[in-house]
Amino acid sequence: MSTLCQIRDLSVTYRDQPNPALAHVTLDIEAGGRLAIIGESGSGKSTLARTLAGLLPPRTHLTGEIQWTGGTPPRPGRDLGFVFQDPSSSLNPVLTIGEQVAEGARQHLDLGWKQALERAQDMLERVRIAQADRVLRAYPHQLSGGQRQRVAIAAALAAKPKILIADEATSALDVVVQAEIVALLDDLVRDAQMTLIFITHDIALASGFADRVAIFKDGRLVEAGPTASLLAAPAQGYTRTLLQSHLDLTSPPLVEEAAT
């Protein structure tokens, strides 16, 4: 697999903050793969996502570098799509779904409105939204959280970018919808041979579909590597802690069963 970008000694400090959000991160991201960036709150994972997407606020202090193969960083919308955590605030409440999904195609693929809307409907069908033609004319508040997130994914992919970054894209959704969205992302990325960078705090979720994982804590990269080997034999204590604190249905319960 070829490399998509090489991050070298990257440090990011927000304006007016004493401590860096990311400190001396060195990481290679491979093209065409699914990378999960895992960390708890304050780990810097969202900052890394936004740095890669060029979404940092002005006057953020950055040192180190990111070298993209191809020379220039990916253009947001055109080469890179971004899906945010909260679908209710990432969609514009006063524009119809069609307008928002078509916008990317219109701008970056230079399509007219009619063609862009056709493409939008196509995208909505690909993200498995029922009655896509009616949803084109609907507004975000008329959809459920899961549907809104599908729309956000459709909008991110409208201009056929090569990279998709999903920043905690399922954290605001319930488990059932989360599983569906993760499966959807997996399919879409596989079909289009895109690179997926999936930010999450849920190591189990990542273990289900990521090729590689990178664990972050307090702004630093703890360890990174192929999912299988890293989770089977974690080198760092923190990774072990994350694995141990994970709760699933096989974890022993804390209470004794009721008699009845």
Next chain:
Amino acid sequence: MTLLEINNLSKHFRSGGRDVTALDGVSLTLDPGQTLGLAGASGSGKSTLARIVMRLLPSDGGSIRFAGEDWLALSGKDLRRRRAKIQMVFQDVLGAFNPRATVGSVLDDPLRIHEIVPKSDRPRKIAELLDRVGLQANLADRSIRDVSGGQRQRIAIARAIATDPALIVLDEAVSALDVSIRGKVLELLVELQRERDIAYLFVSHDLAVLRAVSHRITVMDGGRLVETGPARQVIGNPQSTAARALVSAVPRLRIQTPQGHSHEP
């Protein structure tokens, strides 16, 4: 000797000209000192049920008996006084507190309103509560915005136990917490339950969390209760579609051994 008895509860909302049924004839019981996990996807009605139990929303039909009394019939001063016995812990760890509050004032409010201890004793009681939930007593002077998410949820729990309640409703109480803290908070809740004989109505869409702390689990779908039973049974052998969907959606840690065989720990 049932603590909470909900009978045929219903609730409708009018939304954009349409009538939405949030709850449709829901009935359940909860015994003292037991935890009932209330599971369901978004829109299943579980949060609505929690809010009606807390008297934050009016119901459209049905009854609730709490500690032998008609809970829905209370109002005004009587209701406020009885509220000491049912408390709630919210999901949104930051939004659950007045931005201008301090840790001490958050705990002082219930103590003052229900006259749990005389005024001069309150600082001591506050220190006691903080200690019980594993926090330092000197946190009392801090602004609520200056503590971490995990600490805030512990403070929320301290506030909930301040009035010595018989029942606490937890609405996705650990969903917004970091994974490494979740386990500790759940352990704290279970300890408090054993010590003080508190019943929990634990609302969550995450069956893994419910499995850890519930004695029994009941599953909601589309405003109705579709399955109830001991936790182990509902999770091990789910009968309803909703329960099966919830069980299969829980992320499982997939770890491959070096030989390439995949297993779950």
Next chain:
Amino acid sequence: MRLVRNLIGSPEGAIGLGILVLLALVAIFAPVLSPGDPLSIAARPLLAPFTDPSFPLGTDRLGRDVLAGIIHGTRTSLAVGIAAALAALAIGLCVGLTAGFAGGLVDEALMRVVDAFQIVPSFLLALAFVSVIGASVPVVVIAIALGAWADPARLTRAQVLSIRERDYVASARVIGMHPAEIALREILPNALPPVLALSAIIVAAAILTEAALSFLGLGDPNVVTWGSMIAEGRNVLRSSPSLSIFPGIALVVTVVAVYLFSEGLTKTIGRGRLAA
């Protein structure tokens, strides 16, 4: 106190606050800075400015000291401006809180009243009021407040409606807090910040409205105000423009100071929220 310190932190806030404090001092110490009645005739008429050291800004058509007029005029402008703004805020907060809490018919009825007051241009309303009742400082204050209370009312109501749905208000109900205490301790303090930011604008508008009313001859004739001075100077605008220009400058400086202060206030509040 932390608020004041933060205000000094932002340049606009510091400049605005500085100028306003200076003006307030001038207003308070007016009788000391410029003893005697500013409306009394002091020297020969139309003395040019910067010629006579005892009358640095010259005299007007009747021979009244321009500088004395400006110094004493500060009192009226600031007093009327602040009093009118406070009255507008008080009425607006009461109406907004009531509407936000009561809901239903009470809310609807109050909002229609607010609509009515917002539709009528506030200056015309003040004009009509003063014309009918008669011009004196209290009447001018009420007239301006009548035109200005509708905006804070609407904003307060919007804040109350939004805050009512927050989890911490639900939490207060759950622990058994009395509704009145919830309103005063949980909702009101958190509803205030945007309304306070608005208040500075109201003060500026009130000062300008007062000046305009005086200019039209509808202010209190017994006190000297910048507006009346500007009106006086209109008659000799070509030959002695300074009679209108100096009070005009005083007005501009005051209003700009209020706006700068309001900017500083808004930024401070905004920053406080971001820090959460």
